[in-house]
Amino acid sequence: MTTMESLIGLVNRIQRACTMLGDYGGGDNAFSSLWEALPSVAVVGGQSSGKSSVLESVVGRDFLPRGSGIVTRRPLVLQLHKTEDGSQEYAEFLHLPKRRFTDFSMVRKEIQDETDRVTGKTKQISPIPIHLSIYSPNVVNLTLIDLPGLTKVAVEGQPDTIVEDIESMVRSYVEKPNSVILAISPANQDIATSDAMKLAREVDPTGERTFGVLTKLDLMDKGTNALDVLEGRSYRLQHPWVGIVNRSQADINRNIDMIVARRKEREYFATSPDYGHLAGKMGSEYLAKLLSKHLESVIRSRIPSITSLINKSIEELESEMDHLGRPIAVDAGAQLYTILELCRAFDRIFKEHLDGGRPGGDRIYGVFDNQLPAALRKLPFDRHLSLQNVKKVVSEADGYQPHLIAPEQGYRRLIEGSLSYFRGPAEASADAVHFVLKELVRKSIGETQELKRFPTLQAEIAAAANEALERFRDEGRKTVIRLVDMEASYLTVEFFRKLPQEVEKAGNPGNSGNTASQAVDRYSDGHFRRIGSNVSSYVGMVSETLRTTIPKAIVYCQVREAKLSLLNHFYTQIGRKEVLSRSLSYLYAIGMSIRLSSY
Numbered sequence: 083m084t085t086m087e088s089l090i091g092l093v094n095r096i097q098r099a100c101t102m103l104g105d106y107g108g109g110d111n112a113f114s115s116l117w118e119a120l121p122s123v124a125v126v127g128g129q130s131s132g133k134s135s136v137l138e139s140v141v142g143r144d145f146l147p148r149g150s151g152i153v154t155r156r157p158l159v160l161q162l163h164k165t166e167d168g169s170q171e172y173a174e175f176l177h178l179p180k181r182r183f184t185d186f187s188m189v190r191k192e193i194q195d196e197t198d199r200v201t202g203k204t205k206q207i208s209p210i211p212i213h214l215s216i217y218s219p220n221v222v223n224l225t226l227i228d229l230p231g232l233t234k235v236a237v238e239g240q241p242d243t244i245v246e247d248i249e250s251m252v253r254s255y256v257e258k259p260n261s262v263i264l265a266i267s268p269a270n271q272d273i274a275t276s277d278a279m280k281l282a283r284e285v286d287p288t289g290e291r292t293f294g295v296l297t298k299l300d301l302m303d304k305g306t307n308a309l310d311v312l313e314g315r316s317y318r319l320q321h322p323w324v325g326i327v328n329r330s331q332a333d334i335n336r337n338i339d340m341i342v343a344r345r346k347e348r349e350y351f352a353t354s355p356d357y358g359h360l361a362g363k364m365g366s367e368y369l370a371k372l373l374s375k376h377l378e379s380v381i382r383s384r385i386p387s388i389t390s391l392i393n394k395s396i397e398e399l400e401s402e403m404d405h406l407g408r409p410i411a412v413d414a415g416a417q418l419y420t421i422l423e424l425c426r427a428f429d430r431i432f433k434e435h436l437d438g439g440r441p442g443g444d445r446i447y448g449v450f451d452n453q454l455p456a457a458l459r460k461l462p463f464d465r466h467l468s469l470q471n472v473k474k475v476v477s478e479a480d481g482y483q484p485h486l487i488a489p490e491q492g493y494r495r496l497i498e499g500s501l502s503y504f505r506g507p508a509e510a511s512a513d514a515v516h517f518v519l520k521e522l523v524r525k526s527i528g529e530t531q532e533l534k535r536f537p538t539l540q541a542e543i544a545a546a547a548n549e550a551l552e553r554f555r556d557e558g559r560k561t562v563i564r565l566v567d568m569e570a571s572y573l574t575v576e577f578f579r580k581l582p583q584e585v586e587k588a589g590n591p592g593n594s595g596n597t598a599s600q601a602v603d604r605y606s607d608g609h610f611r612r613i614g615s616n617v618s619s620y621v622g623m624v625s626e627t628l629r630t631t632i633p634k635a636i637v638y639c640q641v642r643e644a645k646l647s648l649l650n651h652f653y654t655q656i657g658r659k660e661v662l663s664r665s666l667s668y669l670y671a672i673g674m675s676i677r678l679s680s681y
């Protein structure tokens with residue numbers, strides 16, 4: 083491998099590591115700054131300027147989606163890898179690591195499908211890149227990023243903001259000082275109106291990192307030529323302009339082969355009266371070499387800062403790994419599957435305990451059927467509703483003015499005071515079920531034969547399951563407390579409506595005119611006893627309700643969750659660990675190859 087090849091290959095590998103971690107310049111961790119430090123070539127141009135055509139002829143293959151409107155709706159990070167002459171050409175997507183595409187029409191389809199997977203079938207755009215590698219003897223090592231074409235109007239079905247959205251996405255790529263801008267303009271349009279040049283001038287006013295490409299030279303009016311642009315008089319850039327002749331729509335319709343098209347392009351320049359003297363510096367093949375060489379020199383100058391960023395990323399990953407715990411297996415990829423299988427075996431047994439088939443789940447019913455009702459019965463309402471306490475609470479609620487008809491405030495206070503006693507048994511039930519579940523986890527781990535050989539994994543599963551159960555318990559407790567509080571926050575109205583009549587009846591046995599005896603009776607012990615017994619029957623009613631709703635809440639929050647998602651967190655975590663450890667070994671390898679080479 084020549085130095086140039088390995089340098090660009092190096093950057094390709096780092097870019098893959100970044101994408102693997104779900105980063106593409108968005109966040110503010112070491113990885114996104116690493117991504118940003120990497121040079122790449124961003125292809126910018128207005129719609130129909132010939133962007134796709136240029137990319138395809140640089141690659142020497144048809145593989146980009148075609149159609150009207152905005153076809154490129156996600157950035158496409160295209161990594162070209164030169165392989166030995168005569169070797170089979172193939173393509174690979176980062177999101178489908180196991181699949182080699184040799185049929186390039188399938189590559190086109192996969193780009194379309196993968197675009198739709200993120201954006202939906204809508205015409206939305208998304209900044210999440212698709213990574214495609216092409217291995218071919220007909221390419222030079224190069225990383226290109228294809229971006230949506232700049233447009234001036236939204237088409238049917240697209241949000242009005244699409245014009246700005248595309249511009250700001252493209253801008254986010256080209257404004258990075260490390261990006262090389264491949265600005266595509268059609269020769270049959272005034273260069274002064276080119277969308278690509280407008281944006282390039284804004285982000286790179288000195289033209290240091292802009293490569294101007296002029297397409298459609300063959301479509302210029304007879305008798306005119308683009309020498310003013312190509313020789314740098316119309317628009318000055320630090321790098322030379324490159325003229326291109328792509329396949330026309332008719333060529334495409336006639337399925338003119340890419341390699342044939344490249345040859346025709348060479349012939350076009352070689353025989354052109356206008357451009358003959360520039361022939362050696364025109365055409366898509368020359369463009370590819372020019373870019374590759376430039377990219378290499380940029381990368382070379384960045385090696386020291388890239389190395390230090392890699393080290394910083396490694397440090398960050400290491401510390402995240404320390405935090406999550408090291409992966410159990412050495413060969414993470416293969417073992418991840420085994421681990422998940424083992425977890426599932428455990429999960430199955432755990433569910434059998436809950437659903438029956440294995441003992442233990444019945445103990446949850448025991449909590450609801452015995453423990454909870456017993457605890458409810460034992461609540462000290464007798465004391466709370468004793469004659470003495472009722473008198474005290476009611477008088478306190480009355481204040482300086484004793485109640486006239488029914489002691490509404492007194493009732494409320496007595497009821498609220500009583501209801502608060504329900505919190506204890508409610509929480510105790512959540513705890514009791516929690517302990518049953520915990521015990522079932524312990525048992526299930528012991529009964530999972532497959533786990534016998536993996537004590538560490540056993541411990542990790544136990545820890546993860548118990549942690550999940552704790553979370554479910556917290557939720558269960560919160561919910562049952564809420565049930566109790568709900569009872570206290572709104573009392574059943576009918577119950578109160580009945581009260582005054584009862585008091586009235588009880589206070590006036592057949593003597594409705596005698597207010598004096600009524601008054602005496604109202605403050606007699608009998609009166610307070612009646613209040614106590616009214617409250618007691620209200621509380622009894624609530625107790626009945628809670629006896630049935632508390633189990634529902636606990637099953638919903640704890641038992642059901644344990645069945646559905648006991649190890650979900652754990653699965654996410656080991657998945658993350660796997661990705662981290664893969665990225666880490668990746669970066670170590672890259673760091674190593676930088677140290678070993680003499681860049």
Ligand SMILES: Nc1nc2c(ncn2[C@@H]2O[C@H](COP(=O)(O)OP(=O)(O)OP(=O)(O)O)[C@@H](O)[C@H]2O)c(=O)[nH]1
Pocket residue numbers: 127128129130131132133134135136149150151152153154230231297298299300301326327328329330331332334
């Ligand atoms: N004759 C001729 N036609 C070209 C040339 N370059 C592009 N075309 C044609 O112009 C049309 C648009 O080219 P594309 O490569 O699809 O342009 P694009 O910028 O990718 O377009 P969008 O993806 O729609 O933004 C196609 O029909 C091409 O065949 C060229 O150099 N000469």
